[in-house]
Amino acid sequence: MRVQLLPSSFEENGGASTKQHLTCILVDDRIAFDAGSLAMASSMLQKRKVRDVVLSHAHLDHIAGLPLFVDDLFSTLTEPIRIHATAEVIEILERDIFNWSVYPRFSELFNQNGPVMMYLPFKPGVEFRVGHLSTRAIPVNHKVPSCGFIVSDGFKTFAMSGDTAAMDDFWHAVNEASDLSAVLVECAFPNELQELAAASHHLTPSGLMNELAKCERSDCTFYVVNLKPAYREQTIEQIDALNIENLKLLEVGRVYEW
Template sequence: MKIQLLPSTFDENGTASRRQHLSCFVVDDRVAIDAGSLAMATTTAQKKQIRDVVLTHAHLDHIAGLPLFIDDLFAGLDAPVRVYCSAEVLETLERDIFNWEIYPRFSELKNKNGASVMQYQPFEAGREFTVKHLRIKSISVNHKVPTVGFIVSDAKTTIALTGDTAEMSDFWQTVNAETNLSALLIECAFPNELEELAENSHHLTPRNLQKELAKFNRKECAIYVVNIKPMYRDEVVKQIEELQIENLQILEVGQVYEW
């Protein structure tokens, strides 16, 4: 299984910036998990192949690229872009984004080929569903709005992603029961000094990340930190490195990881 966290922006020399403003993971070049930079940072090949988008929650940094992605593909689609999300996220998207004010309600539109351009595939938290060659199980996590993390499996490999979250219990119970986990992607948004902000916005700090990882019983599994707020990146990375947690590294934006 290949995973790439798409870049949010590019440095002056054209390389992907390490600062992550937006969240969008592409699995095997054809399934997107979250859609922050989906329209802006996908390659031409990825744009041709990705027709399945799985959402953790409806915060802007996770959905910003979705309306634009569908807009860019609109005329050429012969089948809809499928959006997998919880009922709460579906309701928010229809009410606040695809509401004919911010953007057209694509779920009601067809193009000149007669193809619907967007189709929701709602899922229930805790249930497993299939997306292309992947089996995906959603698990509710602890964020400011309804949010899920995922366990994602293909025929060989299983990985877990937390989504945006503060401290969790159900997630660890489910992930600890996985016998064959290759990688865990976990968020850590704010530095320790901003613990109060992290608590209010339901995110982790390095100190709380360490507490969370104490609940994770797969000590041999590779751990990657994601979702570091760009303006605090250097501080958060330094504080995480000081913890010297085994098998842990920061997930590099733009790099393709394979397990």
């Protein structure tokens, strides 16, 4: 299984920045988990292959690239872009994004081949298929209804927390998962901003340490994601100081093979 966190911004030299402003994680170049930078940072190959988008929640940094992705592909699609999300997230997308004011309601539009976008609601806790993957959404602890995911291609499994503060159900699922290679877990703010982290339901390095203590796995690698760019260096220092074996940063743009 190939997993890649797409870049979301550029350095002065035009290359991709290591900072993560947006969230879009591609699996095997075909399935997108969140769509923050999907339109902006996906390759031509990925644009040709991605027809399934799974959303953790409707915050802008996770959906910003979705309307543009459908728009870019509109005339060439031979099948609709399938949006997998909870009923609550679908309602927000239709009400606040694809509402003809912010962007067209693609779910009502067709090209010469048929519909261009459709919704496939999933229920948290119930396994569902997305392309070649089997996926289970686990409710996590964010400011709005949000899910982490356990994702398997039948050979390997990985987990991702999505945006969250302290959580239990996710770790139960991680502890029970078979053939687990990696766990992606968020850590948005440095310890000094614990109050802001609590208010916005995100983790700090000390919160992350508490979370990892709930995990009974020693057979997989933990990758930190979602570091807020403004505090990135400070947060990385504090994560390093935790001195936890098998805890790394997920590098933006790098393709991981599990």
